[in-house]
Amino acid sequence: MTTLTPTPESPGNRGAVDVQKELYGGQLPERAPLLVIGAAVVVAAALYLAAGVNLMLAALVVFAISLALPVWSVAVEGRRKATDRLVTVLVTSSFVLAMFPLFSILVTVIGKGTKVLGIDFFTFSMRNVVGEGGGIYHALVGTLIITGAATVISVPIGLFAAIYLVEYSEGNRLSRWIRFLVDVMTGIPSIVAGLFAYALFVLFFGEGVRMGIGGSVALSVLMIPVVVRSTEEMLKLVPNELREASYALGVPKWRTVSKVVLPTALAGIVTGITLAIARVIGETAPLLIIAGATDSVNFNPFDGRMASLPVFAYASQRNPGIPPEFSIDRAWGAALTLLLIVMLLNLIARLVSYFFSPKGER
Amino acid sequence: MAKSIDVSDLNIYYGDFLAVEGVTIPIPAKSVTAFIGPSGCGKSTFLRSLNRMHEVIRGARVEGKVLIDGQDLYASDMDPVNVRRMIGMVFQRPNPFPTMSIYDNVLAGQKLNSKRMKKSESDDIVERSLRSAGLWAEVKDRLARPGSGLSGGQQQRLCIARAISVEPEILLMDEPCSALDPISTSVIEDLIHELKAQYTIVIVTHNMQQAARVSDETAFFNLSGVGKPGRLIEVGRTETIFSNPQDPATEAYIQGRFG
Numbered sequence: 001m002t003t004l005t006p007t008p009e010s011p012g013n014r015g016a017v018d019v020q021k022e023l024y025g026g027q028l029p030e031r032a033p034l035l036v037i038g039a040a041v042v043v044a045a046a047l048y049l050a051a052g053v054n055l056m057l058a059a060l061v062v063f064a065i066s067l068a069l070p071v072w073s074v075a076v077e078g079r080r081k082a083t084d085r086l087v088t089v090l091v092t093s094s095f096v097l098a099m100f101p102l103f104s105i106l107v108t109v110i111g112k113g114t115k116v117l118g119i120d121f122f123t124f125s126m127r128n129v130v131g132e133g134g135g136i137y138h139a140l141v142g143t144l145i146i147t148g149a150a151t152v153i154s155v156p157i158g159l160f161a162a163i164y165l166v167e168y169s170e171g172n173r174l175s176r177w178i179r180f181l182v183d184v185m186t187g188i189p190s191i192v193a194g195l196f197a198y199a200l201f202v203l204f205f206g207e208g209v210r211m212g213i214g215g216s217v218a219l220s221v222l223m224i225p226v227v228v229r230s231t232e233e234m235l236k237l238v239p240n241e242l243r244e245a246s247y248a249l250g251v252p253k254w255r256t257v258s259k260v261v262l263p264t265a266l267a268g269i270v271t272g273i274t275l276a277i278a279r280v281i282g283e284t285a286p287l288l289i290i291a292g293a294t295d296s297v298n299f300n301p302f303d304g305r306m307a308s309l310p311v312f313a314y315a316s317q318r319n320p321g322i323p324p325e326f327s328i329d330r331a332w333g334a335a336l337t338l339l340l341i342v343m344l345l346n347l348i349a350r351l352v353s354y355f356f357s358p359k360g361e362r
Numbered sequence: 363m364a365k366s367i368d369v370s371d372l373n374i375y376y377g378d379f380l381a382v383e384g385v386t387i388p389i390p391a392k393s394v395t396a397f398i399g400p401s402g403c404g405k406s407t408f409l410r411s412l413n414r415m416h417e418v419i420r421g422a423r424v425e426g427k428v429l430i431d432g433q434d435l436y437a438s439d440m441d442p443v444n445v446r447r448m449i450g451m452v453f454q455r456p457n458p459f460p461t462m463s464i465y466d467n468v469l470a471g472q473k474l475n476s477k478r479m480k481k482s483e484s485d486d487i488v489e490r491s492l493r494s495a496g497l498w499a500e501v502k503d504r505l506a507r508p509g510s511g512l513s514g515g516q517q518q519r520l521c522i523a524r525a526i527s528v529e530p531e532i533l534l535m536d537e538p539c540s541a542l543d544p545i546s547t548s549v550i551e552d553l554i555h556e557l558k559a560q561y562t563i564v565i566v567t568h569n570m571q572q573a574a575r576v577s578d579e580t581a582f583f584n585l586s587g588v589g590k591p592g593r594l595i596e597v598g599r600t601e602t603i604f605s606n607p608q609d610p611a612t613e614a615y616i617q618g619r620f621g
Binding site: 170239241242243244245246247248249250251252255256259260263264266358 | 413415418420443444445446447448450451453455457458459460461470471473474475476508510521524525528
C-alpha cells in the first residue's frame with residue numbers, strides 16, 4: 001500500500017521521494033503463479049497416488065492451495081494486486097471446472113466408442129442381428145434424412161421470418177409478438193415438441209402413427225427459433241449504409257434484401273443454421289415418440305418407423321439383450337458417431353464463415 | 363442529360379416534427395450547387411428529399427413540389443425507384459458493397475437490377491465510369507479484387523463511379539469529402555469540376571472553402587433554434603454569397619462568427 005504524502009514543490013526536496021518504490025511497489029517474482037500452482041499440483045498428485053484420495057478431492061486441494069497466491073500477494077504487493085490475483089485464480093478455476101465435463105465426455109465416448117468402429121459398423125443395419133456384429137447404417141440413414149428434412153422445413157421459415165423482422169416489420173406490434181413467441185419457443189422442452197408432432201400426425205393418420213417426417217416436424221419446432229434468432233442478429237449487423245447505397249442506385253427493396261443484405265450476412269447466417277442443425281441432431285425424446293425405433297433401413301420418411309442415432313443409442317443401452325456387452329458397445333459407437341457428426345458440422349460452419357465472409361474483412 | 367430542379371415551398375417532416383420549412387430554390391442544370399449551414403439545419407435532409415431517399419426513414423414525408431423538367435417527383439403515380447435511377451447519390455462515408463469486386467461495384471446499379479449486358483458492353487461501362495471518376499489508372503489491374511481493399515479516397519471515387527455508371531441526370535453528394543484527407547479531397551473536387559460538364563451536381567458541405575472552390579451557386583441554410591425547423595436563408599451565385607451576402611446571418615456564418 002502506498003500512501004500519498006504531500007511533497008513540497010521545491011526541486012531541492014525531490015530526492016526525498018523514492019521514485020522506484022512509488023512507481024513499482026513491491027512485486028512477487030514473475031514465476032510466482034507457476035510456483036504456487038506447481039506446488040498445488042504436486043501435493044494433490046502425491047495425495048492421489050499415495051494416500052488414495054479421490055480425484056474430485058484432489059482437484060479441490062489444488063484449488064485450495066492456489067488460493068495461497070493472493071494471500072502471498074497481500075503481504076508483498078498490496079490489496080489492489082492481491083484482488084487481481086484472487087479474481088484471476090477464481091476465473092481460471094471456473095474455466096478448468098467447465099472444461100472437466102467436456103473432456104470427461106470426450107475421453108469416455110472416444111475410449112468406449114472406437115472399439116466397434118469399422119466398415120461393417122457403418123454399412124450394416126441391425127436387421128436379424130443378435131449378439132455380436134450389426135451396425136448403425138439404418139440409424140445413420142434415419143438421422144440424416146430426419147435432420148435433413150427438418151433443415152429443409154426450418155430454414156426457409158426461419159430465414160423469411162428473420163427477414164420480415166429486420167427489413168419489413170419496422171418494429172410494429174406483430175413483430176414484437178413474433179419476437180416474444182420465438183423467445184418462448186426457444187425454451188420449449190424437446191419432449192413437448194415431440195408430443196406436438198405426434199398429436200398433429202394423429203389428426204391425419206390416427207393413433208399409433210410413426211413416421212420419419214413427424215420427427216422432422218418435431219425437430220423443426222426446436223430449430224426454427226434458433227434459426228430466426230441467429231439470422232436476425234446477422235441481418236442487423238449489415239450496415240444501413242449498404243441498403244441506402246443500393247436504394248440510391250434505383251434498386252427496389254426486395255432486390256436490395258436478396259442481393260445486398262443477404263450476401264453480406266451469408267457467412268453468419270450459414271454458421272447459425274449449421275449450429276442449429278448440430279443442436280437438434282442429438283435430440284432423442286421427440287424422435288422416440290414420433291419416429292419410433294426399428295432395426296431395418298428405411299429410406300422413406302413418409303412410411304413407417306425410422307431409426308435414428310440417439311434413439312438407437314438409447315434403445316441399445318436400455319434393452320441390451322443377452323449377453324449385454326455387444327449392444328452396449330454399439331450404443332457407445334453410435335454416440336461417438338453422433339459426436340463426430342456434430343464436430344464435422346462445426347468444422348463446416350467455420351469453413352463457411354471463412355470462405356463466405358466479405359473479402360477484405362476477414 | 364443533366365436536368366434542372368425546381369423546388370417550391372417544400373416542407374419536410376419526420377413524423378410530426380417539421381425538419382425543414384418552406385424551401386423554394388431553383389437548381390440550374392450543368393452546374394454545381396452547394397448547400398452550407400450549421401449542423402442540424404436540414405441540408406442533408408433536404409438533399410435526400412431530392413431523390414426521395416429520406417423516405418427510407420420511417421415516418422418521413424414532404425409537402426410541396428420538386429419539379430424535374432416539369433415533372434413532380436412527389437406526384438402520387440411517381441415510383442421512387444425510378445426517381446432514384448435518374449438522380450444518383452454519393453454518401454458521406456464511402457460505402458462500396460463488401461461482397462463485390464471493384465468491377466461489380468461499378469456495375470452494381472445494373473447487376474442488382476439484373477440487367478443483362480454483353481461482356482464488351484459492361485467492360486465499356488466500367489472503364490468509362492472509372493475514367494470519369496479518375497480511378498481507372500489506379501485500379502485497372504485489380505478490377506477483380508474486393509472494393510473494400512481500397513483506401514478511403516479511392517473507395518469514395520469508386521462510389522462516384524458506381525453512381526455515374528447508371529448515367530443519372532443529377533448527382534447528389536452528401537458531404538462526400540468529410541471522411542477524407544486533404545489530398546483525396548482535392549482529387550474529388552477536381553472530379554466535381556469535370557463532372558459538372560455532364561451532370562447537375564448538388565453538394566452538401568461543412569467546409570466553406572470547399573463550397574467556394576467547387577460551386578457555382580451556394581445556398582445557405584440555418585435554423586433559428588433547437589427544435590425549430592431549418593430554413594433556406596439565401597441562395598445566389600457563389601461569388602455573391604461569399605463577397606456580398608444579403609442576410610446578416612449568412613455573413614456571420616461565412617465569416618466564422620458562428621456555426
